[in-house]
Amino acid sequence: MRLLLFTGKGGVGKTTVAAATAVHAARSGLKTLVVSTDAAHSLADCLDRPLSADPVEVEAGLSAVQVDPRRRGERSWRGVQEYLIAILDALGVDPVAAEELTVLPGVEEVLALLEVRDLVDGFGCDLVVVDCAPTAETLRLLALPEALTRYLERALPVERRVMRAMAVGARGGRGRPTLPPPRDYVVEAAERLHGELAAVADLLAAPSTSVRLILTPEAVVLAEARRAWTSLALYGYVVDAVVANRLVPGGGADPWRSAWADAQAVKLAEVEASFAPVPVQRAGYAPAEPVGATALAALGEELYGPASGDGALRLLAPPDTVRPLQVRRDGEEFLLRLELPLARRTDLELTRVGDDLRVRVGDYRRVLALPSGLRRCDIIAAALRDGALQVRFRPDPALWRAP
Numbered sequence: 084m085r086l087l088l089f090t091g092k093g094g095v096g097k098t099t100v101a102a103a104t105a106v107h108a109a110r111s112g113l114k115t116l117v118v119s120t121d122a123a124h125s126l127a128d129c130l131d132r133p134l135s136a137d138p139v140e141v142e143a144g145l146s147a148v149q150v151d152p153r154r155r156g157e158r159s160w161r162g163v164q165e166y167l168i169a170i171l172d173a174l175g176v177d178p179v180a181a182e183e184l185t186v187l188p189g190v191e192e193v194l195a196l197l198e199v200r201d202l203v204d205g206f207g208c209d210l211v212v213v214d215c216a217p218t219a220e221t222l223r224l225l226a227l228p229e230a231l232t233r234y235l236e237r238a239l240p241v242e243r244r245v246m247r248a249m250a251v252g253a254r255g256g257r258g259r260p261t262l263p264p265p266r267d268y269v270v271e272a273a274e275r276l277h278g279e280l281a282a283v284a285d286l287l288a289a290p291s292t293s294v295r296l297i298l299t300p301e302a303v304v305l306a307e308a309r310r311a312w313t314s315l316a317l318y319g320y321v322v323d324a325v326v327a328n329r330l331v332p333g334g335g336a337d338p339w340r341s342a343w344a345d346a347q348a349v350k351l352a353e354v355e356a357s358f359a360p361v362p363v364q365r366a367g368y369a370p371a372e373p374v375g376a377t378a379l380a381a382l383g384e385e386l387y388g389p390a391s392g393d394g395a396l397r398l399l400a401p402p403d404t405v406r407p408l409q410v411r412r413d414g415e416e417f418l419l420r421l422e423l424p425l426a427r428r429t430d431l432e433l434t435r436v437g438d439d440l441r442v443r444v445g446d447y448r449r450v451l452a453l454p455s456g457l458r459r460c461d462i463i464a465a466a467l468r469d470g471a472l473q474v475r476f477r478p479d480p481a482l483w484r485a486p
Contacts (some may be wrong), residue, residue: 107383
């Protein structure tokens with residue numbers, strides 16, 4: 084099963100390109116599912132079909148879904164939330180305010196990812212195309228599974244101490260409110276969420292998963308796409324293609340159109356240079372808005388060629404690129420290499436805290452849990468070379484033979 088995630092700055096046509104890819108794949112003979120996690124709900128407008136949280140058949144071989152995180156929340160989050168609301172109620176917090184306070188930041192994004200994972204597991208298709216939210220929201224979305232999995236791994240071992248402490252509070256006393264006792268299902272829900280997030284992280288890190296960046300050849304859009312490529316690599320995601328969309332055709336006697344075409348040609352050359360060796364696909368401005376399967380199929384052929392079995396094989400082929408994070412032995416030492424294309428030294432910050440390596444690039448940070456071997460090593464050098472962070476480790480003789 085192949086998983087393709089499409090993102091880009093708002094307004095560049097990412098939903099249209101994602102839908103066109105899904106239509107093309109279905110007409111090439113692949114059982115295809117296109118999923119939208121974008122709260123704007125543009126996928127239904129693009130396909131010209133009403134969608135729901137359950138797969139809707141668009142045409143032979145193609146189904147579509149608009150993810151509903153709230154429905155998933157009833158299964159994965161509601162039990163824990165009700166317990167937290169009960170605690171706040173015991174403390175005298177207004178019920179409406181308690182409901183709002185227990186909606187954790189980012190929980191809808193997490194629930195959307197869990198829905199995608201369930202659809203991938205349950206629908207049984209060859210290709211899943213995900214129309215993600217605009218770039219900034221997508222980066223936050225894709226960073227969550229690893230971060231929350233790491234947090235839960237550390238939080239769950241101490242749940243017994245937490246439950247004992249809460250049980251003491253539950254007894255109340257003079258001047259103290261009586262708190263509801265902790266329930267087993269709260270811990271069970273946390274453990275279940277931990278397992279589900281680990282499965283999501285595995286799905287996103289699979290060799291058959293990649294991201295495609297959609298852009299228009301404009302200065303502001305290109306700048307955001309460049310930062311997105313660096314940030315996606317920081318979190319371990321492979322960008323296997325860039326789509327330059329809405330290209331104005333050159334030629335003719337119209338000076339306005341010619342000026343736009345010339346300006347786009349300059350930016351397109353920058354796109355090619357910036358993202359090399361990632362292939363850049365091109366899609367021209369359509370004579371009419373590409374809405375509905377027929378118009379989307381035409382765009383799909385422009386991007387991928389005629390719908391055929393060979394085209395299907397190309398879509399299913401895993402990305403031909405090196406994974407962003409690698410660790411290898413180098414003599415008596417180890418070298419950790421994290422691809423960070425287009426990163427600048429001035430934006431990069433590296434810190435080791437215990438068994439973790441914290442890497443920050445601009446506004447984005449990733450905490451890497453070091454493998455057991457590297458935990459017993461000292462960092463002796465770090466450098467940003469050839470678009471990659473390279474960190475060299477040397478075994479600590481006092482720890483290396485420790486169990």
